[in-house]
Amino acid sequence: MSMHNTEATLDVEAQRQREAERLDLEWENITFNIRGKVILDNVSGKVSSGEMLAVMGPSGAGKSSILDVLSRRTIAQQGFVTVNGDATADMSNLAFYVEQDDALLGVLSVEETINFAARLSLNPSTPSAVIRQRVEETIVGLGLTDVRKNRIGNVVQRGISGGQKRRVTIGSGLVTKPRILLLDEPTSGLDSRTSREVLVAIKDIARKQGMIVIASIHQPNWETLSLFDKLLLLAQGKTMFFGAIDQLDVYLDRGLHCPVPRHANPTDHAVELVNTDFVLDAAERSGRVTQFAETWNAYASEHHLHTSDSANIDDSDEKHKLKKEKARVSVLSSVTGGLSFSGGEREGGGMMTAMGKRLRMNLSRTAILMQRNMLNYNRNLLAYGVRFGMYLSMGVFCGTIWVNLGQTSDKVNDRLAVLFYSIAFLGFMSVAGVPAFLEERQVFVRERMNGLYGPGPYALANTLVSVPYLFACVVVFCVLTYWSIGLHPGAARFFKFTAVIFLSIFAAESQCAMVSALIPIFVAALAVTSFINGFWMCVAGFLLRTVDMPRFWYYWSHWIDFESYGFYLLIFNDFRGLTFGCQTQADGSCFCDFPSSLIAQGQCALAGEDVLNYLGANGISFSLYVVILLLITLAYRVLFYLILVFKKR
Numbered sequence: 064m065s066m067h068n069t070e071a072t073l074d075v076e077a078q079r080q081r082e083a084e085r086l087d088l089e090w091e092n093i094t095f096n097i098r099g100k101v102i103l104d105n106v107s108g109k110v111s112s113g114e115m116l117a118v119m120g121p122s123g124a125g126k127s128s129i130l131d132v133l134s135r136r137t138i139a140q141q142g143f144v145t146v147n148g149d150a151t152a153d154m155s156n157l158a159f160y161v162e163q164d165d166a167l168l169g170v171l172s173v174e175e176t177i178n179f180a181a182r183l184s185l186n187p188s189t190p191s192a193v194i195r196q197r198v199e200e201t202i203v204g205l206g207l208t209d210v211r212k213n214r215i216g217n218v219v220q221r222g223i224s225g226g227q228k229r230r231v232t233i234g235s236g237l238v239t240k241p242r243i244l245l246l247d248e249p250t251s252g253l254d255s256r257t258s259r260e261v262l263v264a265i266k267d268i269a270r271k272q273g274m275i276v277i278a279s280i281h282q283p284n285w286e287t288l289s290l291f292d293k294l295l296l297l298a299q300g301k302t303m304f305f306g307a308i309d310q311l312d313v314y315l316d317r318g319l320h321c322p323v324p325r326h327a328n329p330t331d332h333a334v335e336l337v338n339t340d341f342v343l344d345a346a347e348r349s350g351r352v353t354q355f356a357e358t359w360n361a362y363a364s365e366h367h368l369h370t371s372d373s374a375n376i377d378d379s380d381e382k383h384k385l386k387k388e389k390a391r392v393s394v395l396s397s398v399t400g401g402l403s404f405s406g407g408e409r410e411g412g413g414m415m416t417a418m419g420k421r422l423r424m425n426l427s428r429t430a431i432l433m434q435r436n437m438l439n440y441n442r443n444l445l446a447y448g449v450r451f452g453m454y455l456s457m458g459v460f461c462g463t464i465w466v467n468l469g470q471t472s473d474k475v476n477d478r479l480a481v482l483f484y485s486i487a488f489l490g491f492m493s494v495a496g497v498p499a500f501l502e503e504r505q506v507f508v509r510e511r512m513n514g515l516y517g518p519g520p521y522a523l524a525n526t527l528v529s530v531p532y533l534f535a536c537v538v539v540f541c542v543l544t545y546w547s548i549g550l551h552p553g554a555a556r557f558f559k560f561t562a563v564i565f566l567s568i569f570a571a572e573s574q575c576a577m578v579s580a581l582i583p584i585f586v587a588a589l590a591v592t593s594f595i596n597g598f599w600m601c602v603a604g605f606l607l608r609t610v611d612m613p614r615f616w617y618y619w620s621h622w623i624d625f626e627s628y629g630f631y632l633l634i635f636n637d638f639r640g641l642t643f644g645c646q647t648q649a650d651g652s653c654f655c656d657f658p659s660s661l662i663a664q665g666q667c668a669l670a671g672e673d674v675l676n677y678l679g680a681n682g683i684s685f686s687l688y689v690v691i692l693l694l695i696t697l698a699y700r701v702l703f704y705l706i707l708v709f710k711k712r
């Protein structure tokens with residue numbers, strides 16, 4: 064069968080399947096409070112496959128909140144959200160939520176961004192021609208053809224406009240072909256013509272796909288609004304109107320007795336009526352909105368315009384109990400679902416349960432994320448570019464400042480200092496990756512919330528891809544410093560030196576990723592990571608010998624400090640087998656800067672082992688310390704993963 068035939072068959076099959084799986088999304092009596100403040104008050108409604116619902120209202124009316132409840136990102140204290148009557152339906156599999164903020168990777172092009180979103184949502188076996196076709200349709204549909212090769216842009220490099228970014232974010236959702244598309248302010252930043260065209264494209268896809276579209280929207284012109292089938296008008300969390308768009312002016316006239324003035328836009332008129340932001344008296348503000356809500360309820364009952372079909376059905380105690388139980392299960396599963404290794408599979412009809420398929424899916428997602436990370440790190444100077452430059456410069460500085468340290472006892476302290484500094488400073492500089500990590504994390508949060516993949520593939524891809532980049536940074540530093548400083552001769556010691564620095568810096572990087580995942584605020588992550596690294600320096604065993612360290616600090620902090628293992632491994636690697644000449648004094652006695660075992664043997668010299676003894680590092684096992692360093696890194700990575708699992712935003 065030719066590729067075109069395959070695509071056509073897939074599309075026809077998908078269409079048939081979707082027609083067969085008509086969806087009704089229904090929400091009943093949603094009441095949501097935050098700290099006693101009513102955000103949504105008894106809101107109900109229903110929307111079906113192929114329909115577009117506009118959610119409107121003044122600022123703070125609860126538009127984003129109802130989208131959050133419908134996507135189950137927020138669980139309301141009262142009420143139910145059901146899909147075809149099922150309150151336990153997995154929304155992360157069904158719905159894609161396009162939030163107000165555009166969380167995108169700035170160095171990727173428009174086309175790459177949409178392409179990765181498509182690949183992350185599809186079965187690993189989807190033919191690439193099908194992916195290309197989807198991406199093409201989305202780009203053309205959203206009017207992004209001219210900028211398809213342009214980069215999104217970030218603080219370093221200007222990219223596409225704000226309105227184009229909005230469309231790319233919408234495109235990243237549309238291309239996954241969700242059954243329910245939730246859009247928070249999709250037209251913000253777009254002029255009225257572009258807004259309309261974007262909504263036309265969405266409507267077209269929604270019709271073809273049998274997709275439900277729910278969009279919060281500010282002041283669209285009437286022409287744009289008429290693209291929607293239904294309107295939910297909110298004020299102070301209460302329903303002011305819910306129903307077919309063309310019923311709004313009828314209601315305003317006959318229900319509210321405030322007819323739309325000639326040439327005025329009915330929605331502008333309605334939003335203006337229910338907007339009480341500028342009424343000074345609080346009681347009057349809430350009284351007016353309550354009265355509007357009561358008028359609507361009375362009108363809806365009188366004209367049988369119930370907010371949801373189920374309002375007609377006898378809501379017996381039994382049915383209510385059943386829904387309540389289902390909703391409870393849904394809340395529980397949404398909590399425990401956080402432990403799952405991956406997100407769900409969007410395409411292909413339902414969750415795959417077989418372990419093999421699940422593993423394959425996770426590996427495929429990990430591979431795609433690795434590919435995207437590499438593209439990001441190659442182009443994003445803030446990821447590793449800045450660090451590469453810093454490590455290279457620091458290599459030049461260290462190699463020329465501690466240049467050619469001779470093997471004399473008076474240089475031993477300088478040698479210890481440069482070894483300590485290599486671990487401490489290079490580890491400290493892991494904070495330079497925080498901005499790029501936070502950008503990547505935001506994209507992860509958005510994609511994870513939309514069920515594209517879970518924390519497992521993300522954490523794995525992040526860990527694996529950071530290795531070669533970090534290794535390149537470390538190698539350049541080591542090559543520039545090792546021989547210039549005059550560290551222990553021999554290739555084997557150089558390779559060990561490089562390996563130890565790499566393992567230590569990888570531990571520092573893992574710690575930084577863990578902190579940034581926990582505190583995803585740039586300045587705070589930077590401050591906390593720097594603070595922790597500063598503390599590790601104090602207890603590493605160089606600035607203060609372990610024998611002189613108060614036992615309280617020694618027993619717990621020294622032994623979990625990656626810097627102490629890195630430092631001990633470096634000095635063990637460097638000092639073992641070296642001999643340092645001491646000074647013969649005027650009286651013929653020998654002076655060494657450290658206690659020497661060689662003087663008693665008639666040599667005016669200091670053995671490297673004497674220095675190790677002095678620092679309590681002579682008896683260490685190199686391989687054991689390497690294993691501990693690896694275990695500390697592993698612990699950071701596991702914590703990183705667990706934080707991502709439990710901290711959803």
Ligand SMILES: Nc1ncnc2c1ncn2[C@@H]1O[C@H](COP(=O)(O)OP(=O)(O)OP(=O)(O)O)[C@@H](O)[C@H]1O
Pocket residue numbers: 097100102120121122123124125126127128129279
């Ligand atoms: N986490 C929160 N804590 C306290 N109040 C909140 C919280 N989230 C939302 N609110 C309040 O809930 C109300 C509804 O907020 P929401 O963001 O849903 O409004 P909106 O209609 O989307 O507003 P806008 O059009 O300005 O985006 C607002 O008064 C807001 O201040």
